[in-house]
Amino acid sequence: QVQVVESGGGLVQPGGSLTLTCTASGFVMSPYAMSWFRQAPTKLRELVASIRMDHGTAIYDDAVKGRFFISKDSGKNTIYLQMNFLKFEDTAVYYCMAETTVPYWGQGIQVTVSS
DSSP states (O other), rough: EEEEEOOEEEEEEETTTTHHHHHHSSSSSSSSSEEEEEOTTTTEEEEEEEEEEOOOOOOOOOOTTTTTEEEEGGGGEEEEEEEEEGGGGOOOEEEEEEEEESSOOOEEEEEOOOO
C-alpha cells in the first residue's frame, strides 16, 4: 500500500541544523512532486518547500528562504529538507506530501527549536 514516511525530527537549539527525510513507497506511478508542510500549535498548516521530482524545480516559503534547502533522490522517491539557522518559530509538526493524481500525506514529525 502507499506509504509516506518522515524521519529526522527532534530537538535542536536555536541556530542549529536538522535534516528531515521523506520516502514515498507503494505508488503505481511515482509522485511528480513532493513537498514539506508544517503546522505549529494554533496555526494552519503551511507550505514550507516543494520540489518537482522530474526536473528538480523548487519553491520555498519566504520565511525559510536562504535557510532551508529541499533536495531529492527521484530513484528512491525520497526528498530531504536541510534546515539551517533554526529559529524558535520553526517549531512545528512537519508533514511530507507526495503528489500524484491525489495527495498522500505522511503522519508528521515533530521539530522543536528550544534552548
